[in-house]
Amino acid sequence: MAIHIQTPLVESDAFSTPASRLWLKLEALQPSGSFKLRGVGHACAVHAQRGARRLLSSSGGNAGLAVAHAGRRLGLPVLVVVPETTLEWPQALMRRQGAQVVVHGASWMEANEHLMALRQPSDAFIHPFDDPLLWDGHASLITEAAAQGPKPDAVVLSVGGGGLMAGVLQGMHAVGWADVPLVAVETVGAASLHAAVAAGQPVTLDGITSVATSLGARRVSDRAFQWTREHEVISVTVSDAEAVQACLDVAREHRLIVEPACGAAVAAATQRAVPLLRDAANVLVVLCGGACTTYEDLQRLARAVPTDGNVPAADTAERP
Known part of the structure; x- marks a missing residue:
């Protein structure tokens, strides 16, 4: 779908x-x-078909929001790690979609490294743009x-x-x-x-x-x-x-x-x-x-x- x-x-x-x-x-x-929802939604749907049990995103913005929305539509849990610079409004929007939001690090790179440390074999990481x-x-x-x-x-x-x-x-x-x-x-x-x-x-x-x-x-x-x-x-x-x-x-x-x-x-x-x-x-x-x-x-x-x-x-x- x-x-x-x-x-x-x-x-x-x-x-x-x-x-x-x-x-x-x-x-x-x-x-x-x-x-973002076009590409992210497509990627999430493909990974769901391949058996992913959870969707991961390291984004303080639109990519994380798209993964959160797609996860809700697909019935899959979503973990988004955002840097400390992320405003409360986008965090609230992600949580509104049911995503678990973790704040870590001073930059996207640090947030992404933390997300990779939490990644499990059955997780699917959704890249913000390079996929x-x-x-x-x-x-x-x-x-x-x-x-x-x-x-x-x-x-x-x-x-x-x-x-x-x-x-x-x-x-x-x-x-x-x-x-x-x-x-x-x-x-x-x-x-x-x-x-x-x-x-x-x-x-x-x-x-x-x-x-x-x-x-x-x-x-x-x-x-x-x-x-x-x-x-x-x-x-x-x-x-x-x-x-x-x-x-x-x-x-x-x-x-x-x-x-x-x-x-x-x-x-x-x-x-x-x-x-x-x-x-x-x-x-x-x-x-x-x-x-x-x-x-x-x-x-x-x-x-x-x-x-x-x-x-x-x-x-x-x-x-x-």
């Missing part, structure tokens, strides 16, 4: 121009709050979009660890969109793909300094980087201030709350950050969502983030 739901594809009058129409794939409406099962699930996003609207001239999405990017590109090739460019957006301070493209190989960032912590993978997955050699991928960065403002714009214009990680893609699309987007008649933007940020958080960030830069943020997870 599918754990995720089919989400709407809406044409955004607010973000469109007479020459360029923006279409939003509303992954923020997934039951867990983000696109072909996840990419298979995320590809369904494009299968839906292809049936819901026009073939786009460009696809825009946010990149953290690269799981969404790998799945979307897999789906694009499956539906005949291999000629459609992908605009991959990160915030300054969490730009592991941008650094990899510049270096010609994946590199590990010294740290994450962006408030878009859901993009906080210090190293993009090898598969995501490999896609830059197989498909036209345009790597773009935006500031934290631009990402947060885009979230507020989405809230005002579309009545949806999304995280700065999601706002990054919206900012690049609405600003037509590269010439391709200024000339594209139809642009598909993946509104990836995110349940760990409230509207009050966005207002606080808007006051705290300088308009010309970023502020330090904790590395809470290795994600999208």
Whole structure:
């Protein structure tokens, strides 16, 4: 059974121009709050079929929420280990789904090490982004979009660890969109793909300094980087201030709350950050969502983030 739901594809009058129409794939409406449920739900279902007795996640955010939701749907217990930097709100959301939540360590790496020490042979560990099962699930996003609207001239999405990017590109090739460019957006301070493209190989960032912590993978997955050699991928960065403002714009214009990680893609699309987007008649933007940020958080960030830069943020997870 599918754990995720089919989400709407809406044409955004607010973000469109007479020459360029923006279409939003509303992954923020997934039951867990983000696109993560597609890949995570698929992976959890496969592991359940293989006999897993418990599902494990080391995530202070959307991946943990997706595993918790999938576990409840599948009738399997879930253990999520989160770092000490994880806010109480996402922890409460995970517990609401019936997950056991353990707080350990100052960073995602320490939380993950603790989770691995607790792992039993019958457990299934669900990686936040680097797993072909996840990419298979995320590809369904494009299968839906292809049936819901026009073939786009460009696809825009946010990149953290690269799981969404790998799945979307897999789906694009499956539906005949291999000629459609992908605009991959990160915030300054969490730009592991941008650094990899510049270096010609994946590199590990010294740290994450962006408030878009859901993009906080210090190293993009090898598969995501490999896609830059197989498909036209345009790597773009935006500031934290631009990402947060885009979230507020989405809230005002579309009545949806999304995280700065999601706002990054919206900012690049609405600003037509590269010439391709200024000339594209139809642009598909993946509104990836995110349940760990409230509207009050966005207002606080808007006051705290300088308009010309970023502020330090904790590395809470290795994600999208």
